[in-house]
Amino acid sequence: MERKSIDRKMRRVPSGAAVFRPELTTALFRALFEDWAETGYAAVSLERVAARAGAGKAAIYRRWPSKLEFACEAIQSVGVNLSDFSDHGSLSADIKAYLSTTRRAFRHPLIRKIVPDVVAERIRTPQLSAALESLSQVRRQLGDRLLDRAIARGELQPGLDRELALDFLIAGLYMRMIVRTKRTTTAEIDRQAIAIEAAIKAC
Numbered sequence: 001m002e003r004k005s006i007d008r009k010m011r012r013v014p015s016g017a018a019v020f021r022p023e024l025t026t027a028l029f030r031a032l033f034e035d036w037a038e039t040g041y042a043a044v045s046l047e048r049v050a051a052r053a054g055a056g057k058a059a060i061y062r063r064w065p066s067k068l069e070f071a072c073e074a075i076q077s078v079g080v081n082l083s084d085f086s087d088h089g090s091l092s093a094d095i096k097a098y099l100s101t102t103r104r105a106f107r108h109p110l111i112r113k114i115v116p117d118v119v120a121e122r123i124r125t126p127q128l129s130a131a132l133e134s135l136s137q138v139r140r141q142l143g144d145r146l147l148d149r150a151i152a153r154g155e156l157q158p159g160l161d162r163e164l165a166l167d168f169l170i171a172g173l174y175m176r177m178i179v180r181t182k183r184t185t186t187a188e189i190d191r192q193a194i195a196i197e198a199a200i201k202a203c
Contacts, residue, residue: 031052032044036113041125044071076135091156102173112177155201
């Protein structure tokens with residue numbers, strides 16, 4: 001009986017502050033992005049973020065030692081999934097899927113406000129810049145797989161300029177939607193996909 005009691009205690013899930021509830025972490029990320037969109041990164045208040053998430057400020061510091069690490073993990077949690085890099089059977093289809101999902105992300109009111117501030121903050125805050133560069137490298141690795149598939153299909157030459165090709169992939173949509181804050185229709189996505197495919201094949 002004593003052994004069974006010990007085993008039950010060892011299997012017991014800790015309670016209170018020892019448990020990091022995933023739904024609260026998600027709520028904190030959402031609250032951070034809401035505050036960030038309203039004020040910019042520099043003016044983000046962890047007190048406001050915690051209140052938005054229905055938690056105390058201690059809930060943040062139990063998870064992250066600083067606002068910077070909180071922000072970095074929040075960005076990492078969503079950054080890779082903003083675009084579709086999966087195989088759709090051809091370079092043309094892959095580019096169109098990438099643009100369509102990225103367009104959907106850029107239309108989100110929080111993302112549309114935060115992305116320009118992230119770019120500016122990258123210059124001002126070296127530590128945040130390092131986290132953003134890490135995310136950028138992950139996304140470019142996924143982009144490399146897209147190019148690898150096209151090479152394997154015979155759609156691209158193996159010696160293409162990959163860095164330039166990956167810049168082409170995002171540049172037009174970013175310029176139109178984030179820099180110029182213009183609407184982008186599905187018809188325009190189709191035209192961009194055709195132009196980007198031609199540009200990449202010329203790399």
